[in-house]
Ligand SMILES: Nc1ncnc2c1ncn2[C@@H]1O[C@H](COP(=O)(O)OP(=O)(O)OP(=O)(O)O)[C@@H](O)[C@H]1O
């Protein structure tokens with residue numbers, strides 16, 4: 211097969227591992243810098259050009275679209291989809307996962323458990339937001355944050371109101387969320403491929419930190435994944451229309467609660483902490499999907 215990995219940086223661990231795993235299985239792999247792909251729309255049919263020349267369409271693409279290039283990256287994924295190229299995750303699913311509110315709306319609609327969450331335009335409505343999620347302590351979260359930046363734990367109603375006012379004063383949108391105290395500053399990353407969780411790790415925040423992000427000094431460890439966690443993660447991935455995702459859940463008294471669904475999940479943390487060949491599992495899923503596609507077309 212000819213597989214293209216859409217990635218801005220060939221040196222990233224995840225990109226390298228995907229290329230390695232695909233080559234090891236005898237595939238021809240090309241890394242395409244997403245920002246150097248151009249989309250060409252004509253009545254003859256859609257084309258992608260790369261570094262100035264028409265690209266011979268690959269059999270499959272593996273999009274690794276970073277948050278900072280979401281708009282352009284998704285246009286290119288859509289262009290490949292229009293050309294009939296199979297994609298690991300589609301533009302629609304990636305879009306849904308990128309906006310926390312939108313993702314939560316999809317999850318809630320499918321009956322998937324998540325922390326109680328509220329959203330408003332005006333800071334005047336802060337009091338109702340706080341009570342509707344169960345009162346303080348609450349989490350206030352910027353809609354577009356990553357790596358734990360813009361996630362604030364507010365112990366009191368007054369603190370929460372000030373934070374909401376401050377964020378809204380800067381015109382930033384935010385979510386108010388029930389604080390899941392019993393998660394103990396940890397969350398669980400479940401790596402879903404197709405309809406299976408193939409690996410999982412627990413991330414524990416540094417001492418005195420409620421955020422478990424590895425970028426904030428958290429540490430990863432192995433866990434035994436419960437059947438309920440598996441079911442929830444696969445359902446969350448499906449709810450957003452993704453085939454591969456890193457689903458983050460909080461372990462609460464009422465079971466696993468989905469925190470976010472990452473459509474370009476990193477491989478380094480999960481492969482290092484579990485010793486599993488996650489890249490290999492992704493490539494073998496691509497193979498199976500393409501074989502299924504060819505069989506149904508013939
Ligand atoms: N409602 C909550 N209750 C308890 N802890 C929470 C809650 N929301 C977030 N956290 C903690 O804060 C961390 C960061 O939150 P979240 O994942 O929502 O933010 P992020 O900035 O999107 O991070 P990422 O880089 O993973 O995208 C979580 O991993 C979790 O440990």
Ligand SMILES: [Mg+2]
Pocket residue numbers: 355356357470
């Ligand atoms: Mg996030």
Ligand SMILES: [Mg+2]
Pocket residue numbers: 357358458470
């Ligand atoms: Mg997170």
